[in-house]
Amino acid sequence: MPTLFDPLPMGALTLPNRIVMAPLTRTRAGRSHIANALMAEHYAQRASAGLLIAEATMVAADGCAFTGEPGIFDEACVQGWRRVTDAVHAAGGRIQLQIWHPGRSAHSSLNGGVQPISSGERAIQGLINTPSGKQPYETPRRLRDDELPGIVELFRQATRRALQAGFDGVQLHGAHGYLLDQFLRDGVNDRRGPGFERYGGSLENRACLLLECADAAIAEAGADRVGVRLSPLAGSNDLQDSDPEALVAHLAQQLGRRRIACLELRHMDPALASERRIAAVARQHFPGVLLRNGGFTAATAQAALDEGSADAVAFGRAYIANPDLVERLRAGAALNEPDPRTYYGLGAAGYTDYPRLNAAAAAGSEQEPCA
Secondary structure, eight states: OOOTTSOEEETTEEESSSEEEOOOOOOOSGGGTOOOHHHHHHHHHTTTSSEEEEEEEESSTTOOSSSSOOBOSSHHHHHHHHHHHHHHHHTTOOEEEEEEOOGGGSOGGGTTTOOOEESSSOOOSSEEEETTEEEEOOOOEEOOGGGHHHHHHHHHHHHHHHHHTTOSOEEEEOOTTSHHHHHHOTTTOOOOSTTSSTTSSSHHHHTHHHHHHHHHHHHHHOGGGEEEEEOTTOOTTTOOOSOHHHHHHHHHHHHHHTTOSEEEEEOSOTTSHHHHHHHHHHHHHOOSEEEEESSOOHHHHHHHHHHTSOSEEEESHHHHHOTTHHHHHHHTOOOOOOOGGGSSSSSSTTTTOOOOHHHHHHHHHHTSOOO
């Protein structure tokens, strides 16, 4: 059985280990949505990961949900990300870009007055941070079928720009209740009637938008540089599905036929029987690299490799505080604990200032009294 530290062929890439840095929104791009030098330093610090998946990145200039997430919607965004990919590659790493549209998770005050869009007209039950403080999520505008080729084109252009920016591939964000997920799951996709038939109703119809976006990305990058993220059991952004196992089976089959490089399952707790069943369904139907993510430790990640339910494992919180996570796991060393107060913001604190293993050990030795 492979270990976490064994190489893994993944489409066009060969990962030197099976420890992946999960995409983590940190809002360090600011209101310009352009990746910057601080972000380049952050990602380069973590380049020993088998693969870095850069954070959810806007495919549209009016698709902002967090005030500070990066974009890939124009040439300035391309140049900003080029600084990041150059730094990662110089450090020996591999990096993909997660391309994303928030759909109804956005707010008009963050997007020049543009109303959020979705598969239906149901608002998220909750509050969103806006420039005027916390406000209720807005009722989204239901996209017509004839508007959806425009959404596909956004993902096509984002893929093209990601390659121009030097990324080794892209991951489509089809999880966590964002736009593609809003079409996938019947908890919000209630499309019916003239102009709304093709992308709603049956499971096959609900999957159309994600698969068309995947086809567009494949046309630009090749299937061996494309991945997809799903979170079939996560209730993120007030979203559920009546039959998540059937949904995963269909998507795994369809994406497998397209020979994409990687399918990621984002769990809430990999120890739950329901999560294990979903992983088994994906494993049965998807022949490519299966990446699992959410709540793993070194031991449970290795167990997933041993049982064949994953080919690689993504770590999120651990990578916030441990830029040298691969080295720490290999050594069995203690991990730094992340500070939630600095998860989001603009500065280096809690972003690029966590100590590496050797630095931490040196600091500890300096504090010891002389003999």
